[in-house]
Amino acid sequence: MTPLSARCLRAVVKKEFRQIRRDPRSLMFMAFLPAFMLLMFGYALNFDVKRIPLAVVDGDGSRASRGLVDKFRTTEYFDLKAVLPRTAAIDPLMAREKVRAALVIPAGFAEDLLAGRSPAVQIIVDGSNAMSGTTAAGYAGAILQSYSQRITLQALARRGLGSAALPLQAEVRVWYNPELRSAKFLVPGLMAFILMVIVTVSTAFSIVREKERGTMDQIRISSLRSAELILGKIVPYVAISLVSAHLVLLLGQVLFGVGIRGSYPLLLLAMLLFLVGALGQGILISAVTRTQQVAFLFAVLTTMLPTFILSGFVFPIRNMPAAVQAVTYLVPARYFLDALRAVILKGAGFGAVWGQLLLLLAFAALSLGASAARIGRGDKEPSPRRRRARA
Amino acid sequence: MRAVLSIVWKEFVQLRRDPRLFPVLFVSPVLQILLLGYAANLDVREIPSVVCDLDRSAASRAFLDEFVNSGYFTVRARPERMADIDPYIDGGRAALAVVVPRGFGDKLAGSKPASVLIIADGSESQTATIGVNYATSIANRRAQRIVFDRLERVRGPGPKPALVKAEVRVWYNPELRSRNFMIPAILGLVLMIMTITLASMGIVREKEAGTMEQLIVTPIRPYQLIAGKLLPFTLIGLVEAGFVIAVARLWFGTPLRGSLALLFLMCLAFMLNTLAMGLFVSTVSRSQQQAMFTTIFLVMPMILLGGFVFPVENMPPLFQLVSRAVPTRYFFVAIRGIMLRGAGWPELWPQAAALLILGTALFALSVLRFRKKLD
8 A cells, every 4th residue: 555645635625615605604514503503502402391381279278278388389390380170170271281290189188187188189190201300309308208298297287206307317418500491501511512513524425426427536546545535635625524513612612501520531532433433424425425315314314303302312221122322332423422411511521431432533434445445446336327327 | 397307207217227226215215214213212211320338237138228229220230349340330231330338227216417429420421410310319318218207206296207309290291201202303303314315416426427418409498307316316315215114103002192293294395405405515526526525524513513413402502503504493393293292284384484495595506506517
């Protein structure tokens, strides 16, 4: 193998830059779309379930039952939307999603409580969104628990049995994100997701366009080697995507308070490896397809939903079945996201993320290597243009 | 009509010319729903945890047993010192830690308030919130039992101790499986991505290839050209919807409580939107590259603001307003309603109306835009 020629490389880079300049709208998209999307979606997305619309059926109407309803009314977790006469009246409200939870207090609630016959109240939860359903049931359970506690502690105090404090307290400490804001969890994920889609897509046309226009044949008969062609095509995009990744980081810090706790050079290394890998995936798609339409389909199908769902952005990977977990190893955003969260939120060092960096490097090498091999081999089947000419 | 049919024929011939297209069109939706259906799971169970018992008394062991046997946590390790917890949480190997401090058992025996420490990794806020809830409720339950025992020992005047028991009923999805909630939405997303990408290339490709002028000089009218371009994609989309619904129903066992006919009608109304969006992109773009970026610009809000995983009612008011212009918002409500709740026309007509109005407006906009280009 002869070494790559710097002159050839420079020529391809220059040509690519010129071509990118010719289409300013696409350039704007590549540079600013990620930042714009983070701005837009960073505010919109959160998991913080609050003010769950609640219906109440108070079958008892006693002071005790009103006290319990007040407990639900005064938290920020529930929003009392309706007081209903019968349990049957809940059904139509829940079917129209007017309420998502209901509290039913049976008749005789206060009597049972006084007689020491632990009464049961019913909590009905709309389970169709399992996540909000679980959270709503959890909040309701906690409110009931604290209500019971107050009653037992009062009974204890009345008998002169010690203080009105609980004998066992749970002391909670949350690391890295003490207010448990979902933004801290979601913003790094959003960064990885947006960058993956935009960056892959920006090179997905780079070679197939030349094929469709017939300029690929000119390149093929020139003395240019496929590695030089690929590197030359990638260099301008690495520059553009690095700029756009930094814009995204900056916005994350300024607007969403997701500052970088760890080392910046480490983060830069992770970003660089990830961006080259994503660009490589775009080039590979471009190398194996024959029309821009199919290249676009491939690019969207392999990045959009897989990155959203398989990278750990919102769905924890450890919940997935083993076979699907194995597939997540094919999604480079997964490693990037791991590294991003570790470095940004936890301030982790090289020791904690070297595995991710290695896998990102492997992905970049693999996608670029495969594209070079594919382009070097050329399209064995006749291109549509040629086939038409023969017919 | 003949003119429309001939365009439809031309489109099919063109689609067939790339042998890679048809496998992508029909195999990938099925693959996607299979893979993503398994992956899209937000159930928080078996939270990886570490427990650290610094007291080593009968009381501390009893407490930790309750924690371990609750079914919500999987214990990854039992470190002996507090400092050994850090690497587990830093490295992401555990999301939660429970520490029983020294003197726990003695304090409880001496009726002094004792405490346990719960440490959670907040970088995964969702798991942390639910994990902390479970762990504190286990501690609270324990506390209550201790109080009860004390009350039992000393019978005195006043009311007897009683608890309020919670009886939780979950409607529509009793096992609280998040998969049932996600799969209908994934169906919508797969359908959207396919139709929007196909349609967005439809017209700009002719412009780039220079065949647009040829089409302009034929006696074909603009609306005929558009109908002819979009009909094949509508057919493809309906077949794909059928495939994906079959996989959801037969493979994943997602319930289909409502009417299948209504479901397909909703899919059609939704495709009116996605195809019109694609067409709009195609008319405003000068190259396929531009069309691609514009499509992605439109698809992202459809995924993120439509209520796929992030509930619309959690968003700030401004974004709730923006989401009214996002067709997936209506489609997700409709398809989840039909499949999970067995909702019918009386509940879903507002969604159908919104999809039709939005779709027609988008369609009119792109046809108008397209006419200008032809003149």
